[in-house]
Amino acid sequence: MGLGKNYEGQDCSLARSLELLGERWTLLIVRDALYGVRRYGDFLAHLDIPRAVLSQRLSALVDAGVMERRRYQESPPREEYVLTGKGKELWPPVLALAQWGERHMSAAGPRRVFRHVACDAPIGAGATCSVCGAHVPAEEVEIWPGPGADLTREDPVSVALRGPHRMLEPLP
Amino acid sequence: MGLGKNYEGQDCSLARSLELLGERWTLLIVRDALYGVRRYGDFLAHLDIPRAVLSQRLSALVDAGVMERRRYQESPPREEYVLTGKGKELWPPVLALAQWGERHMSAAGPRRVFRHVACDAPIGAGATCSVCGAHVPAEEVEIWPGPGADLTREDPVSVALRGPHRMLEPLP
DNA sequence: CGGGTTGGTTCAGTGAATGAACTAGGATGG
DNA sequence: CCATCCTAGTTCATTCACTGAACCAACCCG
Numbered sequence: 001m002g003l004g005k006n007y008e009g010q011d012c013s014l015a016r017s018l019e020l021l022g023e024r025w026t027l028l029i030v031r032d033a034l035y036g037v038r039r040y041g042d043f044l045a046h047l048d049i050p051r052a053v054l055s056q057r058l059s060a061l062v063d064a065g066v067m068e069r070r071r072y073q074e075s076p077p078r079e080e081y082v083l084t085g086k087g088k089e090l091w092p093p094v095l096a097l098a099q100w101g102e103r104h105m106s107a108a109g110p111r112r113v114f115r116h117v118a119c120d121a122p123i124g125a126g127a128t129c130s131v132c133g134a135h136v137p138a139e140e141v142e143i144w145p146g147p148g149a150d151l152t153r154e155d156p157v158s159v160a161l162r163g164p165h166r167m168l169e170p171l172p
Numbered sequence: 173m174g175l176g177k178n179y180e181g182q183d184c185s186l187a188r189s190l191e192l193l194g195e196r197w198t199l200l201i202v203r204d205a206l207y208g209v210r211r212y213g214d215f216l217a218h219l220d221i222p223r224a225v226l227s228q229r230l231s232a233l234v235d236a237g238v239m240e241r242r243r244y245q246e247s248p249p250r251e252e253y254v255l256t257g258k259g260k261e262l263w264p265p266v267l268a269l270a271q272w273g274e275r276h277m278s279a280a281g282p283r284r285v286f287r288h289v290a291c292d293a294p295i296g297a298g299a300t301c302s303v304c305g306a307h308v309p310a311e312e313v314e315i316w317p318g319p320g321a322d323l324t325r326e327d328p329v330s331v332a333l334r335g336p337h338r339m340l341e342p343l344p
Numbered sequence: 345c346g347g348g349t350t351g352g353t354t355c356a357g358t359g360a361a362t363g364a365a366c367t368a369g370g371a372t373g374g
Numbered sequence: 375c376c377a378t379c380c381t382a383g384t385t386c387a388t389t390c391a392c393t394g395a396a397c398c399a400a401c402c403c404g
Contacts, residue, residue, distance in 0.1 A: 014200065096264045
């Protein structure tokens with residue numbers, strides 16, 4: 001992008017976050033990575049994003065230290081993209097935006113339900129467990145399809161998410 | 173924008189939020205509105221945003237029910253933009269993104285500090301008070317300049333934010 | 345050798361962002 | 375009553391990024 005041009009005059013940490021995360025598609029890539037998507041082709045099929053944009057965004061996320069690109073097999077050489085600690089900490093803002101969308105933008109009811117595996121209880125506001133009240137990191141969350149979920153998509157990631165799935169575990 | 177085009181295939185509340193909020197500048201406008209900015213000219217000077225973009229974004233936010241446009245004086249007719257309830261509920265995601273930026277993108281230390289006025293205690297993760305532990309809505313938050321704050325900007329909003337200020341109270 | 349899979353790059357066309365100039369209604373000052 | 379200023383916009387030419395389709399390269403399999 002290179003569009004810090006005008007954001008960079010901003011005296012605000014939100015603006016600094018948005019220089020990276022405010023790009024079109026970037027937060028959706030992070031969301032998929034939190035779900036457990038790791039391979040270029042899976043991001044491509046699940047997000048339905050132009051290849052050039054996906055390449056540029058993944059590079060930007062790696063450069064920013066949010067994701068790490070690593071070779072998971074030689075011969076044939078295959079790369080995967082996984083969230084770093086910095087990237088996993090995006091779980092609270094991603095959840096907060098999704099919850100806002102759920103309350104105000106989704107007529108059909110929740111599309112995904114997040115549960116704290118230790119308590120088997122839903123996650124509430126602020127990424128806290130509704131039973132134990134503790135802050136729940138992404139690793140301890142299980143994703144379930146909600147009543148508003150769309151079951152028509154046939155890409156591997158969508159199919160895998162029709163059942164419950166532990167966040168950050170490789171998908172599909 | 174009009175770019176729901178590709179997001180709309182997404183089976184995710186985050187994507188629905190981002191159709192509106194993921195546009196360049198939009199979340200910064202919401203942040204300023206949470207701070208208490210209400211007038212076109214103040215948004216313009218504080219954000220340093222092109223006029224056409226500001227007009228388009230404010231209209232989109234009003235159409236989405238996040239802000240309300242209202243005449244605060246006749247003769248000369250003057251309009252102001254204030255957050256609706258739906259808009260005020262963007263405080264948790266905005267704070268979550270800002271806190272992430274503060275931890276990972278700001279070398280100079282916090283630029284703004286948020287305090288729960290009832291407890292006179294800092295706000296922690298998930299928009300909860302670090303003392304009483306309750307979720308703190310934006311109305312009960314006071315903004316203070318932090319050690320990393322930039323004191324060189326001279327627009328009215330930046331000047332007003334050099335001192336403490338109750339969120340959502342008209343600014344400047 | 346031919347076809348398939350993965351992970352990209354390149355390129356022309358389109359659409360949005362940018363910055364400067366312009367407009368309009370009313371107030372203000374002499 | 376005329377000139378100037380203020381607020382809140384709109385218009386417009388240029389630049390830039392996004393889009394979609396095509397292409398490329400390394401490697402495997404039969």
